[in-house]
Amino acid sequence: MIWEVSTVVVGVDGSEGGRRAAEHAVEVARKWxxxxxxVTVVRTPEGWWGIGGAPPTPEALSTALIEGQRQILDEIESDLDLAGIQYETIEELGxxxxxxxxxCEERGADLLVIGRRGAGLVERVILGxxxxxxxxxSPCPVLVVP
Ligand SMILES: Nc1ncnc2c1ncn2[C@@H]1O[C@H](COP(=O)(O)OP(=O)(O)OP(=O)(O)O)[C@@H](O)[C@H]1O
Ligand SMILES: [Mg+2]
Structure with a gap:
């Protein structure tokens, strides 16, 4: 078999698009x-503070952001029907x-599932x-969920 879906990665960002992606990923994982x-990624803010004032320490900033993003994982975990599915929640920074x-590379993912759009204010674009x-x-096939 040239393609076997042993490991599925899905990106969640707290958006409706991310949730639909996760729902599809769950069904794929169930079938296979x-x-x-x-996976949720805390986007590290660079150059937020502009001129004047000392920037918050990276540590302080990261802790607040990491806790905020952790809620995204908690929420999706409780919303999805994960019964019988072997899963992990992963929070990354960057x-x-x-x-x-x-x-995807580190875990040897066979499929990456993402939403077509995410949490951005993007009525103007079709693909985030x-x-x-x-x-x-992506190092593996991608499923883009509209
Ligand atoms: N921080 C993130 N962590 C995990 N997955 C993400 C993250 N951001 C986006 N994704 C994934 O990518 C998909 C598309 O989101 P994307 O950010 O490209 O669109 P957008 O937010 O509408 O546009 P943009 O970010 O360019 O303003 C999401 O549905 C989600 O699956
Ligand atoms: Mg986005």
Whole structure:
């Protein structure tokens, strides 16, 4: 078999698009008996504070952001029907597309599931920038959920 879905990675960002992606990923994992990795990436803010004032320490900033993003995982975990599915929740720090690619590589993912759009205010675009970059960079097949 050239393709067997042992490990599925899904990116969740607290958006409706991310939730639909996760629902699809769950069904794929159920059918294949795959391990499901629910991944959220805390985007590290660079250059937020601009001129004047000392920037918050990276540690303080990261702790607040990490806790905020942790809720996204808790929420999706309680909303999804994960009965009988072997899954992990993973929180990463950095650039969302780069970190998702890294997780797929490190874990030998067979499928990456993402939403066409995410949490951005993007009535203007059809495909979000994270989704766009992942379609270019993913080491495994990508399922883009509209
Ligand atoms: N921080 C993140 N962590 C995990 N997955 C993410 C993250 N951001 C986006 N994704 C995944 O990518 C999909 C598309 O989101 P994307 O960010 O590309 O769209 P957007 O937020 O509408 O646009 P943009 O971010 O370019 O303003 C989401 O549905 C989700 O599956
Ligand atoms: Mg986004």
């Amino acid at each position: 008996g795959s391990t499901l990795l629910l 650039d969302p597309a780069n970190r998702l690619v890294a997780v 920038s994270v989704a766009d970059r992942l379609c270019h960079l």
